[in-house]
Amino acid sequence: MSDDVRTPVIGIIGGSGLYDIEGLEDQRWQRVSSPWGEASDQLLFGTLDGVSVVFLPRHGRGHKLSPTDLNYRANIDVMKRAGVTDILSLSAVGSLKGELPPGHFVIVDQFIDRTFARAKSFFGAGCVAHVSMADPVCRRLGDALERAAVEQGLPVTRGGTYLAMEGPQFSTRAESHLYRSWGCSVIGMTNMPEAKLAREAEICYATVAMVTDFDCWHTEHEAVTVEQVVKVLLGNADKARGLVRAVVPGLGGERHVCSAGCDHALDYAIITPSAARDPEVVARLDAVAGRMLG
Numbered sequence: 001m002s003d004d005v006r007t008p009v010i011g012i013i014g015g016s017g018l019y020d021i022e023g024l025e026d027q028r029w030q031r032v033s034s035p036w037g038e039a040s041d042q043l044l045f046g047t048l049d050g051v052s053v054v055f056l057p058r059h060g061r062g063h064k065l066s067p068t069d070l071n072y073r074a075n076i077d078v079m080k081r082a083g084v085t086d087i088l089s090l091s092a093v094g095s096l097k098g099e100l101p102p103g104h105f106v107i108v109d110q111f112i113d114r115t116f117a118r119a120k121s122f123f124g125a126g127c128v129a130h131v132s133m134a135d136p137v138c139r140r141l142g143d144a145l146e147r148a149a150v151e152q153g154l155p156v157t158r159g160g161t162y163l164a165m166e167g168p169q170f171s172t173r174a175e176s177h178l179y180r181s182w183g184c185s186v187i188g189m190t191n192m193p194e195a196k197l198a199r200e201a202e203i204c205y206a207t208v209a210m211v212t213d214f215d216c217w218h219t220e221h222e223a224v225t226v227e228q229v230v231k232v233l234l235g236n237a238d239k240a241r242g243l244v245r246a247v248v249p250g251l252g253g254e255r256h257v258c259s260a261g262c263d264h265a266l267d268y269a270i271i272t273p274s275a276a277r278d279p280e281v282v283a284r285l286d287a288v289a290g291r292m293l294g
Ligand SMILES: CSC[C@H]1O[C@H](OP(=O)(O)O)[C@H](O)[C@@H]1O
Pocket: 014, 015, 016, 017, 058, 059, 067, 090, 091, 092, 093, 188, 189, 190, 191, 226, 229
């Protein structure tokens, strides 16, 4: 197959409340090993209307892993090894704007990364690369998600900034007000470095941020608790499953390289010349950067 043509494999990363996916045909859970360590769980392989789908519960089945403990590199690496070309990330978030109430869906288009205790790149000593994160979300996937959400009659907003915090504690009121003053729309703990690593692995990435609470800034609402998040996200999770069923069929069929450029992110990113690269580091990059290093 030409390097310009893709047979899409849709990766779905399910967040809090989404530990499986319904309606997949020929489904099977299978462990995929990675030189970056253990992924959060086995991958669930199957098809939806003939389109290949690979599902990963971000926190593992049973929600055993906290945002800081996730092996984000292994999660993206196993998706790449499974042939995933496009990732739809589904995430619970707190709202930082009055017009985004619990139950609302936001197809975010920007991130601010305030996480600090996570490995954030596949590259480093032995093979250095710098990809662009100017537009961290795939416009093509965002368009498809927006169309499907509107068709499903979901309350949805296109665009908005997701503030990624370290957690696992929720924000202080001062932090929540600070992020609002920065113009952020929603807050969560997981989409960074996930989006950065998807870009390095040349996988298109988009997030559906599902609002569960008003964090702790709103004078007329109690500060967020897990009890409140879980209550709202059970309803959101059903809507998210419907959204996945609606969006995936339209993403199947052969396509050319992503018009947004996500799947060529490494074209000019690797700065270490081949003679200076560490072979062991290059070997670990076989899946994510094999197109450039192989
Ligand atoms: C259970 S509330 C906090 C938890 O939920 C979100 O996770 P995900 O993005 O995987 O849905 C948030 O980022 C926190 O990890």
